[in-house]
Amino acid sequence: MSDALLITPGHFSLDQLRLIHQERIDFALDPACQASVAASQRTVASIIASQRTVYGINTGFGLLARTSIAADQLTRLQRNLILSHCTGTGPLLDDATVGLILALKVASLARGFSGVRWAVIEGLLKLYRAQVYPCIPSQGSVGASGDLAPLAHMSSVLIGVGQVRHQGRVMEASEGLAIAGLEPLTLGPKEGLALINGTQVSTALALRGLFAAEKLFTAAVAAGSLTVEALKGSYVPFDARIQAVRGQPGQIDVAALYRELLHDSQINQSHIDCKRVQDPYSLRCQPQVMGACLDHLRFAAGVFLREANAVSDNPLVFSADGDVLSGGNFHAEPVAMAADVLALAIAEIGALSERRIAQLVDPALSGLPAFLVKEGGLNSGFMIAQVTSAALASENKTLAHPASVDSLPTSANQEDHVSMATFAARRLLDMAGNSSAVVAIELLAAAQGVEFHAPLSTSPKLAEIMAMIRAQVPAYDEDRYFAPDIATARAWVEEGAFARWLPASALYA
Structure with a gap:
């Protein structure tokens, strides 16, 4: 990859996005964004500690939003969310498009309004840098409540499930994570939902x-x-x-x-x-x-x-x-x-x-x-x-x-x-x-x-x-x-x- 672009989350230019899509150029996040990411995650942790019921953190999703989830089930909730939403079909998106999706999701989460740990953002960034591209079926999103199915296929790789493509070869997620220098993540409260909610697939396309x-x-x-x-x-x-x-x-x-x-x-x-x-x-x-x-x-x-x-x-x-x-x-x-x-x-x-x-x-x-x-x-x-x-x-x-x-x-x-x-x-x-x-x-x-x-x-x-x-x-x-x-x-x-x-x-x- 060429010299890394320094990206301030929320300040992409069209020229930078062209480089990411067409050249797959490396990019780094402005370190200053880590403070807002950490503050956002602490807010989520405080809600759980205080036993407040807040949608997306300790509840079900969609029509099940009124269902409260016990604290000891929150990590399972996030894993189940990702797996159940991996329902895409059709031809896989090409590597250049998947790379752009990863970049957009990284930058969005790094703005510090999503309540995720830095490790989640870093995991996606390492996949991009290693050119380990999650296999994302192109069909299955209606473009509301986020691009749920395609983003779930992207996100499942972080927990070691699904497939990736590297240098033209399709392989299991575990092998791709090893190439990127990653271990499977255990997602915390809000993190699975933050990953699959969003318009990054629609926007990249x-x-x-x-x-x-x-x-x-x-x-x-x-x-x-x-x-x-x-x-x-x-x-x-x-x-x-x-x-x-x-x-x-x-x-x-x-x-x-x-x-x-x-x-x-x-x-x-x-x-x-x-x-x-x-x-x-x-x-x-x-x-x-x-x-x-x-x-x-x-x-x-x-x-x-x-x-x-x-x-x-x-x-x-x-x-x-x-x-x-x-x-x-x-x-x-x-x-x-x-x-x-x-x-x-x-x-x-x-x-x-x-x-x-x-x-x-x-x-x-x-x-x-x-x-x-x-x-x-x-x-x-x-x-x-x-x-x-x-x-x-x-x-x-x-x-x-x-x-x-x-x-x-x-x-x-x-x-x-x-x-x-x-x-x-x-x-x-x-x-x-x-x-x-x-x-x-x-x-x-x-x-x-x-x-x-x-x-x-x-x-x-x-x-x-x-x-x-x-x-x-x-x-x-x-x-x-x-x-x-x-x-x-x-x-x-x-x-x-x-x-x-x-x-x-x-x-x-």
């Missing part, structure tokens, strides 16, 4: 989707710019004055990105006095549509970042006042609704790109050879690549249905309204993958279209992007096995290859 959306967005701006050149589109719609009189910040900023990429193009100069009055909306409304997507990406990023820094378990321990308060910070509605908004943006990015591909392959609209290939008829060119893009864009329309409008009561109607945040966030990566493939096809199609205008050259920055494309994918001169080319271009999108021209930091400037 949402951040994963956000980071994919950032890469998708920058690639789509690059692809859209290339298509403007391939179709000899007008630069007028990107004029700063048009954006200014509307005043939408995303639109203003996106138009500036297009102007920067398109600046100083021979292709543009060649048709500066052409008679075409207006381009189709998928070309000339890019600032408006992509600007709206950027505004919503920024909104979602703000919600996810706040949630990453939040304390979202229950009850909360306010040691300064000696109070333990039950509330509902575990309800992940903010994450669910923001994920739904981000899903709309991801779907629209792909839908707009698909419409530009449709223009590129249609000679009546493009003025280019049909399906972007010579000897049409003998060659089908990009005909079916456009069909693939249409299939993926259409699939995203279904996936974009808002998850947060759904709710099924759980826990015998004690938990009668839930957020569905975990699914809302989990589906973002699939959607981003679909739109990434669409944008990948557009990149290849637009590059093909630009080359039909030779010897005229495109702008210097787009010429660099063209060079990157042609370094790995040759021009489409005649029909060939096409899927590997699309896979290569999709990898550029998903790996963030366009950050060289449009860094993620520029999206939030």
Whole structure:
């Protein structure tokens, strides 16, 4: 691992979270947080000593909250809680996502409102540092009362139950604990509940989707710019004055990105006095549509970042006042609704790109050879690549249905309204993958279209992007096995290859 980041609980930045997710960089907690953690744990101990009945400390859970638990049964209560909540199903979450979940849970507990011992926080941190990742099934959370099932699978490892993955190998929790230099923990009062309550799984999945959306967005701006050149589109719609009189910040900023990429193009100069009055909306409304997507990406990023820094378990321990308060910070509605908004943006990015591909392959609209290939008829060119893009864009329309409008009561109607945040966030990566493939096809199609205008050259920055494309994918001169080319271009999108021209930091400037 690289040099450790110093994290003050409650003060993650998006850049730090990207590093943790994408680089799995080591991090350390500000030692000053240990005092508040210890004070919180002492408050829990004093409640038990005074024999006060407080939910989550010496009671049952959910509908069983009125059931008091004897002091000599409290450690068993916590173990039973963890084991009974390990009910997840479906494919396991990937290591990068599990690492982010561990980091978020560590930072939340370390804020000192959860009543756990430092040993619990240190155990999770050691698992992260050793890259011993609890096996967490991806399905089974409704995003209210916390991400109970997936967090229980994470937490069971600390007590020596369940499985972990280390360097790609699945093994029993006991072996993973040994690799991390840990012994199984006996959880004290409140600790099991603090571990499984919280929105860390929903938030990690949402951040994963956000980071994919950032890469998708920058690639789509690059692809859209290339298509403007391939179709000899007008630069007028990107004029700063048009954006200014509307005043939408995303639109203003996106138009500036297009102007920067398109600046100083021979292709543009060649048709500066052409008679075409207006381009189709998928070309000339890019600032408006992509600007709206950027505004919503920024909104979602703000919600996810706040949630990453939040304390979202229950009850909360306010040691300064000696109070333990039950509330509902575990309800992940903010994450669910923001994920739904981000899903709309991801779907629209792909839908707009698909419409530009449709223009590129249609000679009546493009003025280019049909399906972007010579000897049409003998060659089908990009005909079916456009069909693939249409299939993926259409699939995203279904996936974009808002998850947060759904709710099924759980826990015998004690938990009668839930957020569905975990699914809302989990589906973002699939959607981003679909739109990434669409944008990948557009990149290849637009590059093909630009080359039909030779010897005229495109702008210097787009010429660099063209060079990157042609370094790995040759021009489409005649029909060939096409899927590997699309896979290569999709990898550029998903790996963030366009950050060289449009860094993620520029999206939030």
